[in-house]
Amino acid sequence: MGLWTSTGLANASWEIGNAKSRVIKTDVAWVGSGYRFGLEAVKLAARLMTNSSDSRPYTWTVCGWAGTQKYAVIWTGDNTGSWEYIRMQIPTVIGSGLSGFAHATGDVDGIYGGSPETYVRDLQWKTFLTVAMTMSGWAKYDKQPWTFGEPYTSYNRKWLQLKASLTPYLYSLAFQAYLTGEPPVRAMELEFPHEIWSNKSALQYQFMSGPSFLVAPVFRNETHRDHILLASGEWIDYSDGFTRYSGPRTLDSYPCPLENLPVFVRAGAxxxxxxxxxxxxxxxxxxxxxxxxxxxxxxxxxxxxxxxxxxxxxxxxxxxxxxxxxxxxxxxxxxxxxxxxxxxxxxxxxxxxxxxxxxxxxxxxxxxxxxxxxxxxxxxxxxxxxxxxxxxxxxxxxxxxxxxxxxxxxxxxxxxxxxxxxxxxxGARLAWEREIRKAEANKTSTLTSWPKGTSTWAFEFRSYTNQEELNAMLAAKPGLQQLLLRPANRTSLQVDGEIAELEDNFLLLGGLVVVKIRWRGKALASMLRWDTSEAVLSSSVLPWLQRTFDRPAAAERLRKDPWELTAMVEPTVSGIKRSVAVLRRVGAGRLVFMKQ
Structure with missing residues (x-):
């Protein structure tokens, strides 16, 4: 709930603290003698809101000067619902963003005049602003979106529902503006500073809503739009989600019946x-x-x-x-x-x-x-x-x-x-995947036998797709770097195409998890295909696993997932070659171990 104040703020503390008003709108009566008068008005309104509630100061104004953007949203004044006023407001909102005003808007279809068509067209492009407003009581027709009946009510509903759905996107743009000052409504030159434009004058009638949407408002009583300038790169038509255009390019006679607005999405959005x-x-x-x-x-x-x-x-x-x-x-x-x-x-x-x-x-x-x-x-x-x-x-x-x-x-x-x-x-991380690919690209030898003796293979790279397993390892103290795999001293496996078995004495997971696992696999050239046929967990560990895993079935998956083992020699930064073993779970993630 908000209050429109044109005369003063003498009762604002009561209105905010007792009547729970959360918006203050200062109008033209606050302009006063000089710009500072209007700036002090929105500053006072914001301070009263802060002192009388725990809410954010939300002030709506047409007055003020540089600095007003710290305290208030601005709107474009008392407009008439007409094609000319739609045209005028587009560069006004774009220019406000270039002037440091992150949140600028105008009354949908003005406060005077208006028509079913201008209402729809004005609402369409203001859907992609962070703020929008309507005001009734000044024109022949009220400014509600259902005033003119069908099909206009359905058209307006479509865009209002889209605006509500876009809240996470627009709210993120607003927060970015709070952090950096970068406006949500961006001039094409601001988003593409190095672009060479074929028709710069046309840029005042289109803008970027954040980094993703190119919006070209319709400001004539027509069902097509000319002079839409696409910057370099690939663009997708938002109306169907699939038609693609390659920029730089100018679109003329772009079809846009009343229910549609020319909007293009930057590829990669x-x-x-x-x-x-x-x-x-x-x-x-x-x-x-x-x-x-x-x-x-x-x-x-x-x-x-x-x-x-x-x-x-x-x-x-x-x-x-x-x-x-x-x-x-x-x-x-x-x-x-x-x-x-x-x-x-x-x-x-x-x-x-x-x-x-x-x-x-x-x-x-x-x-x-x-x-x-x-x-x-x-x-x-x-x-x-x-x-x-x-x-x-x-x-x-x-x-x-x-x-x-x-x-x-x-x-x-x-x-x-x-x-x-x-x-x-x-659970997978793209950076981990890149590290794995880098390691595999440096393969210079193949595995001919399982490492004998008491070799320790320490965890180095990781790429998990089992979130429960990852959580368990993260929870283990002192963490993932303590994951050690110690092959049994008495067993070795030759790559000879025969099936063999190897029993791990233990798997030490951060000093907490002690397991006894029997591996069973088949050698395939330089790749060993493993499947866990038996796993015995100590009774003291099972309760901890059950608390760590979201689902009990995750522990069973952990024991039964198939693996692949590859060995390679990889040079280090210092030029020393080291043995690297990649233990890959089929259809899932990879563990990479380095021989110490």
Whole structure:
């Protein structure tokens, strides 16, 4: 609830503290003699809000000068709903961002005049701003989105629901502006400073909403749009999610019937979204949608999601969580996507949620695995009822639904090949994968026998896809670096194509876990294929394992996962060659051991 004040703030303390007003709107009466008068007004409003509540000071103003952006959102004044006013507001909002005002907007369809068509067109592009507003009581028609009936009500509903769904993306842009001053609405020259433009005058009528969306508002009573300038790189049409354009390029006569707006997504974009809501706060959002637009060429992109309680000022004291998502494509068509773990905390933070991945690709999926286990392919109409699963979208691409995961300890990597195969592994880290590839590329010898004697192979590189196993190792003191594998003294295995057995005396995991494992495998050239046929855990360890693992079945998987063993010689930084053994779990992660 907010108050529109044009005369003064004498009663603001009572209005905020007792009546629970949380927004103060200062209007033209606050302009006064000189710009400082208006600046002091929003400064006072913010201070009163801070002193009388634990809420964030939210002030809405048309007055002020440099410095107003610290205290207030600005709007473009008393406009009329018309095509000309839509045209004028576009460069005004862009220029406000260049002037340091991160949050600028205007009344949807003005406060005077207006029509069904101008209302829809004005609302469309303001969907991609961090703030939007309407005001009734001044025009012949009220400014509610349902005033003009169908089909306009449905058009407006579509864009309002999209705006609510984009809250995680837009809120992250707002937090980035708070940290750095970089505006959410960005001039094309700001986002692409080295681009050579063919028609600079046209840039004032389009903008970037953050790093991902290119928005080209329609400001004429037409169903096409001319002079849309795409910067260098690859762009995806947001209206269908798949049509691709290569920039730099100018689009003329781009078709855009009233219900659609020209919006293009930068290839590599990662868009965090909420499920469809009628308004923010309608329900607890325990599912995060990640809209992924993989590029056609090799590249890496990131997006960091920022979250806090959304109400109090605790964010200024560090009560904020961030979660980084990374997407990387290789020249062979392989795609890797990593869901990083959430860092930081705040009051009311969800401890668990699932993720819906919408991948806008030209290839369908054939198989998807999570934690090394294949998840079910489910029909489109059934996926919402399933705890996890995937399906190919009718329009192209595919969707993946993960199980409910702990936000503070997950790290999920998804791989998608150009042939349509997808693997999603919890616990994997892309950096670890790169280290493994580097080690394997330096292979100069093959394994001819199991190391004899009392050789100790110490943990060096790691890439886990079994999150429960990773948690267990992290929990062990003093940690992963103490993971030692000691082969039995009495047993050696020759690579001769025969099946042989080897019994480990013990596996020391941080000094806590003592296990007796019998390995059984078959030698295949320089690769040894292993399967655990028997594992005996000490009775004192089992309760600890059960507490560490989320599911008891995880311990059973840990004992039965198949492995592959490869040995190689790798030069160190100093030039000394060392023996490296790669113990690879088939269909899952790798452990790399260095001979000490």
């Amino acid at each position: 990662i868009i965090p979204m909420w499920p469809q809501l009628d308004y923010v706060g309608q329900k607890t959002v325990d599912v995060l949608t990640l809209d992924l637009f993989p590029p056609s060429t090799a590249s890496t992109s990131n997006f960091t999601l920022y979250e806090d309680d959304g109400l109090t000022r605790n964010y200024s004291m560090g009560a904020v969580a961030s979660q980084t998502f990374q997407m990387r494509t290789a020249s062979n068509g392989m795609l890797e996507f990593c869901i990083g773990r959430s860092k930081g905390s705040y009051q009311g933070q969800l401890s668990r949620r699932s993720y819906w991945l919408q991948v806008h690709s030209s290839e369908p999926a054939k198989e998807i695995k999570i934690e090394g286990e294949t998840i079910d392919h489910v029909p489109d109409e059934e996926h919402r009822m399933q705890p996890s699963g995937w399906y190919n979208s009718k329009g192209g691409g595919f969707r993946v639904k993960t199980p409910v995961l702990e936000v503070s300890c997950i790290c999920t990597a998804m791989r998608w090949s150009e042939t349509g195969g997808v693997v999603s592994d919890t």
